Every structure is written in structure tokens, then in C-alpha cells.
Amino acid sequence: MHHNPITIYNLSYCYPDGIKALNSVSLSIRATERVALVGANGSGKSTLLMHFNGLIAPQVGEVIVGELSVEPRNLKQIRNFVGLVFQNPDDQIFMPTVWEDVAFGLLNQGIRGAELDHRVAHALKSVELEPDLYGARNATGLSGGEKKRVAIAGVLAMQPQVLVLDEPSAQLDPRSRRRLIELLDALPLTQLIATHDLDLAVELCDRTIVLSEGQVVYDGDTHRVMSDPELLERHALESPLSYSRPYCQIEHSPLV
Numbered sequence: 001m002h003h004n005p006i007t008i009y010n011l012s013y014c015y016p017d018g019i020k021a022l023n024s025v026s027l028s029i030r031a032t033e034r035v036a037l038v039g040a041n042g043s044g045k046s047t048l049l050m051h052f053n054g055l056i057a058p059q060v061g062e063v064i065v066g067e068l069s070v071e072p073r074n075l076k077q078i079r080n081f082v083g084l085v086f087q088n089p090d091d092q093i094f095m096p097t098v099w100e101d102v103a104f105g106l107l108n109q110g111i112r113g114a115e116l117d118h119r120v121a122h123a124l125k126s127v128e129l130e131p132d133l134y135g136a137r138n139a140t141g142l143s144g145g146e147k148k149r150v151a152i153a154g155v156l157a158m159q160p161q162v163l164v165l166d167e168p169s170a171q172l173d174p175r176s177r178r179r180l181i182e183l184l185d186a187l188p189l190t191q192l193i194a195t196h197d198l199d200l201a202v203e204l205c206d207r208t209i210v211l212s213e214g215q216v217v218y219d220g221d222t223h224r225v226m227s228d229p230e231l232l233e234r235h236a237l238e239s240p241l242s243y244s245r246p247y248c249q250i251e252h253s254p255l256v
């Protein structure tokens with residue numbers, strides 16, 4: 001039987017202060033599918049993503065990654081299966097140099113020598129950071145976009161089956177954002193991308209899931225939801241630029 005890389009059943013989550021961040025979320029993502037997760041501030045996106053590598057333990061419901069339920073005894077395998085790229089690269093980059101940072105997870109896995117060098121170099125190249133130029137640099141001195149790419153390289157080096165990204169285009173300049181879109185587009189991995197950048201969702205994802213107040217209120221074709229201004233408005237979202245331009249009807253010239 002073929003298993004979906006991500007399946008969530010009736011997941012609910014309440015923060016200790018009583019805020020219900022997720023309310024009976026169910027969804028399933030197929031292999032190599034690229035899915036956008038959108039929703040207004042506070043709709044529950046980050047809370048949902050934190051379940052994928054056990055940063056949060058399910059309170060009610062179940063999260064299944066690969067064939068494994070997210071629970072303490074499976075976390076090691078699950079963290080090899082899902083690569084999570086946080087919203088803020090500063091939460092992810094903590095080694096002195098870029099090279100050491102990308103090598104960190106691999107070293108934890110016991111990978112050494114030529115295999116280590118090869119995987120670090122390959123991951124850096126895949127995010128367009130030349131290892132010879134960037135490897136020895138201090139990660140704290142990089143620009144926001146460069147840091148983001150280092151964080152992605154660290155995750156890719158682990159060769160996960162699923163890539164989960166929280167706000168990948170936040171803080172990127174237009175050119176870095178474009179490069180990121182091209183990079184994600186070229187990766188033959190299952191991807192779940194939480195984003196406020198609906199144009200990015202349109203470009204990369206055939207399928208979009210809309211969260212609103214912790215509930216899935218839409219799960220389906222990206223173009224359908226993006227071309228439905230009322231649905232977007234109801235869930236505090238704005239039409240992406242590629243859909244919101246006023247119809248500029250070409251006026252028929254009276255002379256023709």
C-alpha cells in the first residue's frame with residue numbers, strides 16, 4: 001500500500017492560556033505534491049507546522065508522517081523524513097560558520113569525511129551559495145536572504161522526503177524571492193508551504209489549504225480560491241496581485 005507522506009486526523013491544539021489554535025484539522029498530502037497553507041495572522045499555520053517534527057505534541061488527533069505517528073519514540077526518524085524550515089532563520093542557524101551550520105545535522109547522524117563534505121557542498125550549491133565563498137563565513141554576518149538559504153541548505157543536506165516551509169519568502173528582496181521560487185520549483189520533494197505570499201502560492205502550488213481560526217475552510221484548487229474574492233475576504237485574505245488587477249478592458253476605439 002502506498003502511504004501519503006503527511007496525514008493529519010482531527011488535530012486540535014489548545015495553548016496553555018486557553019487559546020484554541022487548531023480545531024479538528026484533517027488533511028493529507030500526497031507524495032511530490034506541493035501544497036500552500038494560507039490564512040490570516042493567528043489562523044494556526046505555525047502551530048500546525050510545529051507538529052510535523054514534534055516541536056508540539058498532538059493533544060487531540062493524530063499526525064502521521066511517512067508511516068509513523070508523531071510521538072517521542074519516533075521523533076528521530078520523523079526528523080530525518082521531514083525537513084522544517086522556520087520562519088526566522090535566526091532560530092535555525094546557530095553554528096559559527098555557514099559550513100558548520102549546514103554540516104550540523106549530518107554530523108549528528110554520524111556522517112563524516114568525504115560523504116559529509118560532498119553533502120554540505122551539494123546543499124550549499126543547490127541554494128546558490130558557492131561553498132568556497134560562503135563556507136567559512138560567519139552566519140550571523142549574512143543578509144536575511146542569505147541566512148534563509150543557509151537554513152534551507154541545512155535542511156536539504158539531510159535529504160528529507162518532505163520539506164515544510166514557514167513563510168519562506170518573508171524578508172526576501174524581489175530577486176531573492178524569485179530565486180527561492182525557482183529553487184522550490186526545481187525540488188522534486190513533497191512540499192508544504194505556509195505563506196502570506198499568495199502570488200508565491202499561485203506560482204508554486206496547484207493546491208491550497210486555507211486555515212481560519214484553526215479550521216480548514218478550503219482545501220482544493222489554488223486558482224479557484226484565488227479567483228474567489230469573497231471567500232478570501234471572508235477569511236481575512238487579499239486577492240494576490242496576479243488576480244486582483246482591475247479588469248482593464250481595452251476600450252473599443254470608436255473609429256474601428
Ligand SMILES: Nc1ncnc2c1ncn2[C@@H]1O[C@H](COP(=O)(O)OP(=O)(O)OP(=O)(O)O)[C@@H](O)[C@H]1O
Nearest residue numbers: 015017019021039040041042043044045046047048
Ligand atoms: N506560544 C503561544 N502561546 C499562546 N498562544 C499562542 C502561542 N503561539 C501562538 N498562539 C496563538 O495561537 C493562535 C495561532 O497562532 P499561529 O502562530 O499558529 O498562527 P499563524 O497562522 O502561524 O499566524 P502568523 O501568520 O501570524 O504567523 C493565535 O491565536 C496565537 O495567538
